[in-house]
Amino acid sequence: MIPVQGVEGQTIAVLGLGRSGLTAAKALRAGGANVLVWDDNADARDKAEVEGFPATDLTRQNAFDGVNLLVVSPGIPHLYPTPNRVIAAAMDAMVPVDNDIGLFFRSISNPDWEMFEQPPRVVTVTGSNGKSTTSALIHHILTNAGRPAQLAGNIGRGVLDLDTPEEGEVIVLELSSYQTDLARALTPDIAVFTNLSPDHLDRHGGLGGYFAAKRRLFAEGGPDRAIIGVDEAEGRYLAGQLSVAPEDDRVIRISSGQKLSGPGWLVYARKGFLTEWRKGRQVASIDLRDIAGLPGAHNHQNACCAYAVCRSLGLAPRVIEDGFKTYGGLPHRSQLLGEKNGVKFVNDSKATNVDAAAKALGAFKNIRWICGGLEKEGGLDGLKPQLCNVTKAYVIGREAAEFALKLGDVEKDICTTMEAAVAVAAAEAQPGDVVLLAPACASFDQYNSFEKRGDDFAAQVAKVLNA
Incomplete structure (x- = not known):
């Protein structure tokens, strides 16, 4: 578990007691906070009580008197189509609202990192489709190559349930728009934007709000390297905003189906072959056609994103290809x-x-x-x-x-x-x-x-x- 930093002696409320909410409550308690919890579901409240968190009804009047922060589970709407009544009460009381992703980023580093020759890195993956496969594929390639790595977020474990990272370890997080929209802290080392298509429009007030929620990971997160799918206009716009020049290789442009050209760092899949270009020269090529765990153009886009992340982390193309070949795929995804x-x-x-x-x-x-x-x-x-x-x-x-x-x-x-x-x-x-x-x-x-x-x-x- 990663104890939340900077909360000692504070009173912090947690709304929603599913996997992420209950884990957040434990991590806040480990950080020295006085934790109040609530969920409309009685069974969820009973589970929390077993863990030592008796419920406090956050729907009652003046429930936020003396509360320093409200931490919200991702499934609970905070703005559109209408704010949850507890969140609305917190905002009326001028109590800040955050989620477990924000708590994670404010708490992940610790003084021990100064002693590491190779500090841990955090990779985040967002987009409409392919997030889970891309995240799992990155994690698989790294572990297959002998690099320590953990997988969490919208897939696998809750972020605050992760083990304290060791030297050189990579934390891979799948993040949904619900998670990126509300997090008060976002500081990934490498961030991936797979693609964009209409989804969750009611939750974000339309396509523009949906894109804006994902864009926060880059515009406010300020990653050292951004890996951007450019097959939609939003991706091309985002890549352009993050680049200072066409040859700026802090941005790696990704495509599935079209050949990319230019002086920058490019990775694309076309006719079943993944190709990497850098500074106008081809660097590597991988035949994806017979890789059973990655069928179809959409999975080839996922492969391009994962390849770009692993290249950014220093892995050789053939090491990445070995990871592709042993990847078995995720349940319910092709x-x-x-x-x-x-x-x-x-x-x-x-x-x-x-x-x-x-x-x-x-x-x-x-x-x-x-x-x-x-x-x-x-x-x-x-x-x-x-x-x-x-x-x-x-x-x-x-x-x-x-x-x-x-x-x-x-x-x-x-x-x-x-x-x-x-x-x-x-x-x-x-x-x-x-x-x-x-x-x-x-x-x-x-x-x-x-x-x-x-x-x-x-x-x-x-x-x-x-x-």
């Missing part, structure tokens, strides 16, 4: 579950928005596509360029019929349940087909999370594979 009679079954339940689903559809041919769920804002137009890869769609969700109507001329079955969708898709699939779960929707109409949805898909696929 995860190959198995193959039977020439038919592959792929779980991409994490494709919860149109852009992510489009990238999944672009990674395969002859797709038996399982899709549907709780549709997000923006419609399905972004899927149209990839629908040529779909042989047939099998629609799930409570509003399956309505979703199916939006798929146009694509052949489709309204299955409603995962069990029915997998059974029909498997029965109709031919050798060379891919049965792909890439919902393009949130899961909450039928499941508690995209993980639960993916687990259900895997369970139904297991029945087919074992039949």
Whole structure:
């Protein structure tokens, strides 16, 4: 655990007692703070009490008298669409609001670092899609190369639950827009921006607010090196803002699908090959086409981001390539579950928005596509360029019929349940087909999370594979 620094003797309230909130409460207590906790959920309050944190009702009048800081879990809205009532009360009482990411960055360094020949480094990864895979891939490459590394944030452990970093260690953090938007301190050594597509628009007051939340990691974080995906206008804008000249290699530009040129530091993937250019010369090239854990152009973009981070940390191209080849992928993200009679079954339940689903559809041919769920804002137009890869769609969700109507001329079955969708898709699939779960929707109409949805898909696929 990383004790929070600079809070000794202060009274600090924690709102939300899930993984990050309860860990923050423990880290604050370890730092000498008097900690008040609250969660609207009674079960969460009971768990906190077992850990020695009796609940204090932060919804009561004058609850913030004498409170120095409110620490908020990332799922709780602080501004849009409307502030949570506890956060609104804290702001009315002029109490600052922070989250565990802000506490982490103000507490991560310690006097022991002055004795290190190679101090620890913090790498942060944000963007709309690919954050988890990029973060996990960086961590895998580093550990595969024998470098000490820890993985946390929006993936794995809570940031304050990390072990105190040792000399030369790399902390890899996946950060969502919810986390970067509110953190009062952001000081990464290396920061990655994968891409941007519409998501969480209600939470950020529109696309501009969503981008602004991610931009904070760079504009206010001031990383020593910024790795920026430039396949969207926002990425090109951000890279331009952070560069002082075209040859400024503190910014590494990343692309998947287009060749980049110029005097700066460039890493791009095109036709299955990753290429690194620096100062107008090619430095290295890696064939990604047969790397099982990184299928499709979207994963090639993730590979480019991870490659750029590891090169910034001093790893050689061949060492990084070895890491690529041994990377097994993450559950629910282009995860190959198995193959039977020439038919592959792929779980991409994490494709919860149109852009992510489009990238999944672009990674395969002859797709038996399982899709549907709780549709997000923006419609399905972004899927149209990839629908040529779909042989047939099998629609799930409570509003399956309505979703199916939006798929146009694509052949489709309204299955409603995962069990029915997998059974029909498997029965109709031919050798060379891919049965792909890439919902393009949130899961909450039928499941508690995209993980639960993916687990259900895997369970139904297991029945087919074992039949």
